[in-house]
Amino acid sequence: MLRHNQNIPCPMESQRVFIYVQHLMGSGHAHRAAAISRALVAQGADVCFVSGGFPIPGLNPGTLIQQLPPARAADLSYKSLEAENGAPVDETWRTRRCAQLLKLYQVFRPHGVLLETFPFGRRLMRFELLPLLDAVGRSQPRPLRASSIRDILERWRTPGRNEEIAGLAKRHLDLVLVHGDGNLTPFEDSFPGAGALKACVRYTGYVVDEPEGMLESDAGSGEILVSSGGGKVGEALLAAALAARPLAQKATGTWRLLAGHELPASAFQRLQRDAPEGVTVERNRSDFSVLLRNCAVSVSQAGYHAVAESLTARASSVLVPFADGGRRERSTRAEIFAARGWVSVLPP
Incomplete structure (x- = not known):
């Protein structure tokens, strides 16, 4: 049932893929994005892996991590960001980070762009992701645009929010990659606006880590x-x-x-x-x-x-x-x- 991201549409050799990931509280999103990155690299793709969260020891995307000034959610309300020194981010910080992200994109000139969660989450990052998507949309030729989301989303309670998200996805995305099994966790069960996106939704199966060379170890046996x-x-x-x-x-x-x-x-x-x-x-x-x-x-x-x-x-x-x-x-x-x-x- 659960296999390494084998059904994710992968570019052929010499294709450039730009991956953006922002973990706000935990690290699962970053590990999943890193596993996808490693799979793409293994197939010959050139990956620019951009991380906006705090560095995670041992995170291995199979390529160099392009680290933006790190930020995380200030608390479980997910209403504000804090920077490296624990202080709230300000407009100067946002402007500087957005400029760095756009420069990475412009220099790399990818054939495909993969955004972790957005626009289905990461609302706090709209200050840089909407300008990025606008830049992608203006590029000639335009890269393939995809959102990478887990099997189950948190439901939005704000009136009109699902319609807003669906509108952004229809305008800015070619694919919505759902990292789960549609027979087990249908996308529409956690996102009411899924009907409007049916044509671009693809279920990839669950993305898991299978590190080579360590599976014969007896570490942790019986624990x-x-x-x-x-x-x-x-x-x-x-x-x-x-x-x-x-x-x-x-x-x-x-x-x-x-x-x-x-x-x-x-x-x-x-x-x-x-x-x-x-x-x-x-x-x-x-x-x-x-x-x-x-x-x-x-x-x-x-x-x-x-x-x-x-x-x-x-x-x-x-x-x-x-x-x-x-x-x-x-x-x-x-x-x-x-x-x-x-x-x-x-x-x-």
Whole structure:
């Protein structure tokens, strides 16, 4: 069911592809974009991989990362951005970053442009993505334009927003690449405006990492693997795992807790301090897929990356969906997969 992005339309040798990714809270979007980039590079494409989020240790798109001045969401409301120093971004910062993005595009002169999520999300980045799309539209010849989105979108509650997004997509995009299975998570179930875009929607299957050369490793064999994702919101799950360990049947086995690189150092150090013998607390690892293949049980917050990877690895999975701020994407994914008997779900 879950295979490496084999159905994504890929350019032939010597084609240039411009990929833009902006992770605001977690890192799953960046890892998915990097996997697509590596697949394109492997097929002979020249990829310009542009990242607007904070650098992620170990992220490997198979090519040089063009790093814009980094930004992230200030909080779970996703209403404002903060820059590298933690201060709110201002108009000067936006203008400078937009100019850098446009220059990268103009110098690279791609045959195809792939935008992560926009216009179905990343509304905070309209200040640079709308000018970019305008520039793409004026280019002669015009590059193929595509949006790269996960299997399930967060539903917009603002009246008229779905119509606005559909209008932008029809005007600026040739393809909407949905990284999921239409029989499992139909695009229209999470985006009511999907009907207007039917002609350009393509389901790619789930995009997963399959690093070569590490699959024979026995790292993490028989462990309980608890992963909180790449963002800064995983402390509650990891603390709950520490509290639950003495009560578990496998309390004597090794438990490995993985924290995102965005989790504040104070929280990470607190988890390490509270971990009893037999529990390892560490930052996310590049061999995550190997740990999943070898673990006894995987526990995660039901993010796209963790769920797709765990099912590919055929790991026994327990999902504890992250649902703060009224977000439903992860809970919806957990419910759908649990109904198929593929995972177990615990309430957050």
